[in-house]
Structures are given as C-alpha cells and as structure tokens.
Amino acid sequence: MRRMEGLSAEVLADRAGASVEHVERLARLGILTPHPDGSFRPSDIQRVKLVDALERSGIATEDIGRAITSGHLSLAFLDLLFTEPKGxxxxxxxxxxxxxxxxxxxxxxxxxxxxxxxxxxxxxxxxxxxxxxxxxxxxxxxxxxxxxxxxxxxxxxxxxxxxxxxxxxxxxxxxxxxxxxxxAAENVMLEITAQISPMMRAQVEGMIDWLYHRHQEHAIIEHVVGHVEEALEQAGVTPRRQGPPPAMVFLDLTGYTRLTEERGDDAAAELAASLASLVQRESQRRGGRPVKWLGDGVMFHFPDPGQAVDCSLDLVEKAPASGMPPAHVGVNAGPVIFRDGDYFGRTVNVASRIAGRAGPGEVLVSEETVSAISGRSVRFEGIGPVELKGLAKPLELFRALRG
Incomplete structure (x- = not known):
C-alpha cells in the first residue's frame, strides 16, 4: 500500500497549531514516530492535539512518552480513527x-x-x-x-x-x-476498537443522512399542505377545514425519584429507556409526537385532542404492564406557539399543572379538551373547580375514563 505523503515538522506544527519545537519534543519522547526521511503522518495532527488535551487535563507529556515506551500505551489507533485529520x-x-x-x-x-x-x-x-x-x-x-x-x-x-x-x-x-x-488491556482494546469505529461511524453517518431526509420530506409536505389549503381558500375553491385545537399532554411516573434512589442510576436509565419506547410507539400510533423528555416524564403534542386522550388512557394502562411505576397524565387543548422544535404558551403551562394534580393511573383533562372531543368511546367525570399552582382561577377538570 502506498504511504500517504508525509508532513514536514514545520507543516505538522502549523496544521496542529503547535510550534516546531513542540513537535520535535514529542518525537524525542516517542509520542510521534517520524518516517526515515523525517516526515510525519497526517494522523500526527490528531496526536499533537490529543497530547495537548491530556496535558491540559493534568497529565504530563513525559508520562505519556514513558507509557508508550514501556508498551502500556499506544497511539497507533489514531491512524485508523482519523484518516483525514483536520488542521x-x-x-x-x-x-x-x-x-x-x-x-x-x-x-x-x-x-x-x-x-x-x-x-x-x-x-x-x-x-x-x-x-x-x-x-x-x-x-x-x-x-x-x-x-x-x-x-x-x-x-x-x-x-x-x-x-x-x-x-x-x-x-x-x-x-x-x-x-x-x-x-483486555486498555491499549489492546483501543487498537481493536479503532478498527471497528470507522466502519460503525460510516454506517451511522449514512443512517443519519437517510433519516434526516425522511423527516425533512414529512415536515415539508406537512408545511406545504397548510399553504395549499390557504391558497385554495383565498381562491374561493374550497373552504379551509376547521379542525379542533391541538392538545398538549404531560405524563409523569409516580414515585420515580424514590424508585431511582432505591434501585440506583442503572435502573433509572433502564426505566427511562422503557418509558421512551412505550411513549414513542403509542403516541405515533395515535398521531402524536413526543416533544420533550423530562427525566421522569414526557411532553407530547397531538393535533387531535381526542387522540391525545385515547393515547393517555393507553399509556396509564400499559405503563405498569411494562414494569414501570403508575403514570399520571394531564391534557389541555388550545392554541400553542411552536418555535425551535418546542411548544410554548398558556395551553402548555396548564397541561403541566393538570398533570401535577392527577393521581397514579389517572388522566385529568381540561374543560377545553372535553369540548373539543366528540364521538369518542371515552367518558368524563367532572371533579369540580380545582385550584392549580400558578393559576389565578380554579379550573374545571374532568377525569377521563373508558366508555
């Protein structure tokens, strides 16, 4: 295999943001190994940067050199990790x-x-x-x-x-x-994984590109549909459909903090992963989307309040069956402001407050949500005006139940 064109000490120092003296010092310590003609590898750019980062973290350059000389450390894996290093x-x-x-x-x-x-x-x-x-x-x-x-x-x-x-x-x-x-020793592990990492990165980069364009296509079509409907309405061709207001949903797990303290961080991570899987699956099935993960809970957006309530009931039923603590949910329907991938406004704030009032396994909804729903196999029980933290007036809340 033809060797890549070498870099002089001056060029290496320039591209790595170092001095020639520093490059020569690293070579004397055995951290850099020049070719017989005195030139260096392009990957030495990353070696210089890595050593500088280690030095800033408190590790002496001389100690790195001694570890390499003794065979306890090798930076050869950088040749595989960074085939086109940037200077x-x-x-x-x-x-x-x-x-x-x-x-x-x-x-x-x-x-x-x-x-x-x-x-x-x-x-x-x-x-x-x-x-x-x-x-x-x-x-x-x-x-x-x-x-x-x-x-x-x-x-x-x-x-x-x-x-x-x-x-x-x-x-x-x-x-x-x-x-x-x-x-396996650290240096052996680094050598082996350095051969795996570039292949995995190439696959992941391809997947990210594909998934980005899939999501982009969906977002563009969704956006264009709104403009086409507006144009048709202005042309008098057809009236724009007046649908119900969107709904915001907050779901929290009951006793999450106590559970993580008892079982530890690994259990908390597994619990969060289980919740994410359940939430993603059920919300997509009902036409909703998780917007923000909140540690022990999640915020959703649903274009249809009826689907929001159906999904909420599904989730409180399925959470315990999936090994999670009981969930409690708050739903509110109304106008929202969408910016930078997140939703804002009173509708969002009220939904969060309602969730805080709900008990284990309970779905509470606002009067606006009930008014926006029709023809669903869901019934609602009024629990009266309820005072919620941060709100000036009591709200009429309802408990959602299967019909």
Whole structure:
C-alpha cells in the first residue's frame, strides 16, 4: 500500500497549531514516530492535539512518552480513527470577520449556539470550520435576522451534540466495556476498537443522512399542505377545514425519584429507556409526537385532542404492564406557539399543572379538551373547580375514563 505523503515538522506544527519545537519534543519522547526521511503522518495532527488535551487535563507529556515506551500505551489507533485529520487554516477569526463584514460577537454567539468552544479573534480557524462563514453569509443574505440564525443553529447544535454524546456512550457500553471486562488491556482494546469505529461511524453517518431526509420530506409536505389549503381558500375553491385545537399532554411516573434512589442510576436509565419506547410507539400510533423528555416524564403534542386522550388512557394502562411505576397524565387543548422544535404558551403551562394534580393511573383533562372531543368511546367525570399552582382561577377538570 502506498504511504500517504508525509508532513514536514514545520507543516505538522502549523496544521496542529503547535510550534516546531513542540513537535520535535514529542518525537524525542516517542509520542510521534517520524518516517526515515523525517516526515510525519497526517494522523500526527490528531496526536499533537490529543497530547495537548491530556496535558491540559493534568497529565504530563513525559508520562505519556514513558507509557508508550514501556508498551502500556499506544497511539497507533489514531491512524485508523482519523484518516483525514483536520488542521488549522492560515486565517484567524479576525481575518474572516473583516472579510465577511461580521462582528466577533456574532461569531461567538454562533459557536455558543452550536455547542462549540468560543474562539478568540486571534485564534486560527480550523480547516473544516471555514465552511461556517459562506453558509452563514448565504443565510444572512436571505434576510434572516441574526437572532433567527442563532435560534436555528442552537437547534442543530443541541440535537447533534446529544446524538454524538449518545453514540460515544453506546460504543463504550456495548463495545469497549465487554472487552475490558473480559480481560483486555486498555491499549489492546483501543487498537481493536479503532478498527471497528470507522466502519460503525460510516454506517451511522449514512443512517443519519437517510433519516434526516425522511423527516425533512414529512415536515415539508406537512408545511406545504397548510399553504395549499390557504391558497385554495383565498381562491374561493374550497373552504379551509376547521379542525379542533391541538392538545398538549404531560405524563409523569409516580414515585420515580424514590424508585431511582432505591434501585440506583442503572435502573433509572433502564426505566427511562422503557418509558421512551412505550411513549414513542403509542403516541405515533395515535398521531402524536413526543416533544420533550423530562427525566421522569414526557411532553407530547397531538393535533387531535381526542387522540391525545385515547393515547393517555393507553399509556396509564400499559405503563405498569411494562414494569414501570403508575403514570399520571394531564391534557389541555388550545392554541400553542411552536418555535425551535418546542411548544410554548398558556395551553402548555396548564397541561403541566393538570398533570401535577392527577393521581397514579389517572388522566385529568381540561374543560377545553372535553369540548373539543366528540364521538369518542371515552367518558368524563367532572371533579369540580380545582385550584392549580400558578393559576389565578380554579379550573374545571374532568377525569377521563373508558366508555
């Protein structure tokens, strides 16, 4: 196999954001192993960055070198993990701000929203981070205000960050830990898993691309349908359908905190996973969608209040059968504000308060919810005006039961 073109010490230092002296020192310590001609591997960019990160965490570079020399540690796995390592460009953030006419404050806010470290004006921009500027410039040129750009980036940053953190934990739990438990040394485990990781990453990246486009297609069609209905109504072709208001649902598990204290964190994680599986399955079956996970519960959105109540009754019945504590649910129907993937407004707040009032295995709903439902095999028992925390006036609440 043809060896990749080597990097001189000067080029390696430049792309890794280090000095030539630092690169030469790492070579003397055995952390970097130059080719016979004195050149270095592209993956040495990541070795320099990794050693610097370890040093910042309090591990002396000399100790890393001794561990490598003694055979207790090897960084050879980085050759497989990072086949195309990204270095630093020659441009600083100050340079690009001047080039694009951006303020450094806007760049800082972009990084914060994306969940990336906040740069300084004199910091050199990573080669792969350069694409942030033309993309940002295009979006701004369409007239989107900076606040809108930041909100959108925060949605991407938070969700992609959660995905990558979950991937790392998944890989550690199901690939690395079993090897270590079976007696493999850390350096052996790293060498073996470094061969598996790139293949898994390639599969996951393909899956993310596919799933993103599936969800995108659904969202676009759903959005376009609304505009087409509006256009037809304005043209006098057909009146727009007036459906019921949407419903917000809050579900909590009774005694979750006590249960996790008794059984430990692993049991809490298993319980959360069981709840997520049940909630995802039942809500999709009824046309709803989980919006936000709340540790011991979840918030849903349903376009149809009737389906919201049906799903809530399904969940309180099936939770104990799935090995979970009893669930209690609050449902409220009314207008909501959708922004950045979340729902806001009084309808949401009241639904949360109603859930807090519900007892184990109970589904409580508002008067607005009852009024929006017709022709369902569900009956409602009034429990009278109820005072709820944070609300100025008592609310008429009803207990939902199977008809």
């Amino acid at each position: 630093y460009s020659s441009k600083t953030y100050r340079d690009l701000c001047a080039e694009y006419g951006w303020s450094m404050e806007f760049v800082e806010r972009m990084h914060e929203a994306l969940g990336l470290p906040t740069p300084l004006p004199e910091d050199r921009v990573r080669e792969d981070d350069l694409q942030m500027f033309p993309v940002g410039q295009f979006v701004r040129s369409t007239g989107v205000p900076d606040a809108g750009v930041i909100r959108a980036l925060r949605v991407y940053g938070e969700n992609l960050g959660r995905i990558t953190r979950s991937e790392s934990q998944f890989f550690h739990t199901y690939v690395e830990e079993p090897m270590l438990t079976s007696g």
